[in-house]
Amino acid sequence: RHQRDRGPEWANVEELRDLHNVDVTGRVVVIDCVTLWATNFIVDNDGDVELSLAQMKERFDKFTQQEATFIFVTNEIGLGGISPNDLQRHFTDLVGWTNQFIAHAADEVVLMVSGIPVKIKSSY
Template identity: 65%
Template sequence: MKKHITLITGGQRSGKSSYAQSLALSLTSTPVYLATSRVWDEEHRKRIARHQADRGAEWTNIEEEKFLSKHNLSNRTIVIDCVTLWGTNFFFDNQSDVDLTLKQLKEEFIRFTSQEAYFIFVTNEIGLGGVSENEIQRKFTDVQGWINQFIAKQADEVILMVSGLPLKIK
């Protein structure tokens, strides 16, 4: 298998995860779902449960908050859901240090994608709205935008989801 990177981006509830899962299932009968979320509260736990219920037994499910590269997934098709939560984990652990967070995310991305696999990264376009009055939110929006740009540059294709419809960007 040749390495391939797809980035699927869009706003909340734009259909990113569903599209990513459908794409993965069109490529293999045994995809991997690499979930990066921490459980923040009860509402978030329910959100995670809904995503898990959407996937069938054909999926290999892996929970990994930060260090994706510790999983050898060579020759597999992997949905990484999502970059936003993955970045959040680094950002909070680094006490909102933008430079350190970006450095660690980029290094981990490069380590993880050095294996031959079909990577489908899901991310959010959180900077499409207004500028937040909250300093930490502004910093995280910067981190998110910069890591999205970094991944998009490395990606073979980029898909923007709008109201459940895919728009090929790259």
């Protein structure tokens, strides 16, 4: 229903891993969400965090070389306890390192806490 309710100016693209293959030149792009994107890598790479992170960084860099405005939505999953499950711990590490990488490249970073925006990084 939410897709049907969008105006015609919205285009929905579902790309599991290869965002860089989507031409977004001149557009405002919302990537929702980085955490789900990371899931695709860690599952496809049998839990290999280093390989997943390298692939995500490479694709992120290629994707964001396009002339566009990018908004990345992610989850801060590292604020909870430490899981006894190996894959969950590896996934938490992957998402945390990916978030750091994207935040470093971003002009602005906003953490939403209970619907309240908390500026973490600002370009002005």
